[in-house]
Amino acid sequence: MPNDYSPTPDNPGRILVVDDLPGNLKVITMELRRYPFTLTTCSTAQEAIEACQNTAFDGILMDVSMPVVDGIEACRRIRATPLNQRTPLIFISAVRIGTDWITEGIEAGGIDYLVKPYALPELLAKLRMLVRLSRQDRVALAGERHRALLEVAGGTAHELAQPLTTAQILLERLIKQEEPPTREQLTQLHDCLESTTTILRQIQNLNTYITKPYAHGQILDLERSSMNPLG
Known part of the structure; x- marks a missing residue:
């Protein structure tokens, strides 16, 4: 059991x-x-x-x-x-x-x-009930926190994947080419790094947990979750 x-x-x-x-x-x-x-x-x-x-x-x-x-x-x-x-x-x-x-x-x-x-049996029954309720609640909260952490991790990985992958491809191309990087290439690289900075700032500013569909489940919607609740 x-x-x-x-x-x-x-x-x-x-x-x-x-x-x-x-x-x-x-x-x-x-x-x-x-x-x-x-x-x-x-x-x-x-x-x-x-x-x-x-x-x-x-x-x-x-x-x-x-x-x-x-x-x-x-x-x-x-x-x-x-x-x-x-x-x-x-x-x-x-x-x-x-x-x-x-x-x-x-x-x-x-x-x-x-x-x-x-009666003592009534007191004991109620005390056991209190303990069971409290421990069940803590287990449920721990599961909810674990789920929220998974959503944060999933949302972070999803949002960072594209700009980081693009930046990596650009850097490998720049390393291999013999001529100096063009302004357009540097602008692309700058935009990718700027995107990662924006995502990291959203993670730092999380104030709620709003999810969005992804694959067969849910991940954290970083943009909506980091919006100013008063805005």
Whole structure:
């Protein structure tokens, strides 16, 4: 069977647990000590945001009711951190009446919620889900980056091939001929080199990825991808 991305003792899930009550953090740490999770605990939203700026987690358990900055606002701010802007997050709350906090939490970037008191099997199931989702997402992003790199390479090779080949033919002709190069030949060579300079400048100025058909697939459209988006 292919890897299902679940946490294992050799590859435990990295979980951030945020709760302003030390007793709750102690309980959940004890509950999970025999399971394949590495816990980082924080007692304030600010601590959690700082942790998310330095460490990529597989999942986050976020208490909703916290002083100063509540869990929902903390989630919004965590979504602005590069390392954890996509990390799946579950809210935890002792509130049982009303669903406003649930709706607001999902809209802020959470994917699920737990209501205290919860059963340990339910918590474990949700933590495993967080880890699987996070790892699957990273694999998918890595595949997308690989595809984009292939398109860049393909687009570069395609665009550079003609001027470089023409320049090579001209240089070989100039080397073999006994008379000095004519102005027309030098102009041709200059134009080829100017074309390569333009293409290299387009690569340096890439600001998006727009593809175009080539052979039986797609390659990066260097010209359109390097256009000024404000132009």
